[in-house]
Amino acid sequence: MTAMAETLDLLRLMTWLSPAFPVGAFSYSGGLEQAVADGDVRDAGTLQDWLESLLTQGNLWNDAVLFAEAHRAAGDADRLAESAALAGALSGSAERHRETMLQGEAFLSAAASWPHPVLEWLGRAAAYPVAVGAVAAAHGVAAEAGLAAYLHAVTSNLVSVAIRCGVIGQRHGVGVLAALEARIVGLAAAAAVSTLDDLGSATMRAEIASLRHETLPTRLFRS
Template structure:
């Protein structure tokens, strides 16, 4: 029974964080499009560096900490609401807020195909990592597995953004993702044991500014 339960959890996690799951991730770049326009990201090496900074010190690290907190609080509606409010307030720009809230809302709407009381606790909208963390916990998916899958999915989407911006091709895209594998696994483990009080915070000022400046980028493919 344990093996079967683990397999069910794995399949659900793969479904929820696959490119086919209707959260609209392809519409957002998290400011990466602006970084490409500014020349900060122009090849596989600079893309990898940009993603590593986001994972270790930026928005993706904060998202991981928030996901872990929501995972722990999935059966505590009051605490979950506090975490969801914090996640929304931490958005560094209007576009970043739009990105996380709309993806979270879309995730919850699609996750309704797997009914659970946690969906009522979250309501119609919550920041994307909060939604993923709480729903994963509710369905018996471990925090570390959920974190690794979430971070990989977001990184994969940003690599796809770079492809569509003409920065890299498919071959280099695979190489970048392969090069992030160890870091994603390590960060998932670290975030699983994180706390909001001690571990929340970012230091990627240039990425935050890129997200803000993207709001006035004259020609763009993405909503953030």
């Protein structure tokens, strides 16, 4: 790959996974708002622990595996459809399902500015990691680079959630992201060579928080 092609890939990832890209990520907390209300996340240290658990043993790891599968399946419409169906079925709660499907739908709509047949194969909606993984592959973006950008984007959004919930300030938020850099790079490399056999999570408290968020009396976020 030429230096110009690598720069183009970088620009596209920066655009697709920018907070300004219209997927509505700012509306969702993935249950983190409930974790804050419960006192499980109350400062920078507990936030970092929470995010590391999601990345290594929770839904963010599963999303990375599904991203990688969609990336490999981008040239096969039937396999891609199976990946999309699996990703939707793995959502652990109604809010998680709505979160991933609506973000995926919004991503595909905006990604139409970069036309490719993969958009027709995916249809109007697909789970967010599947949508991003397939579109990245369709435009020649390497799986590991795409995964690193994707994981950084979703983690950054959760840090922003914690800031808006008032448990940390912006300086501590940046510190959490800096502390997670090496972890994200390592997980991107691992997920890039993963298979569907690597799916699995053990973050029961996070899943319960996502379920309980549905009845949280006062909410800033949709999940």
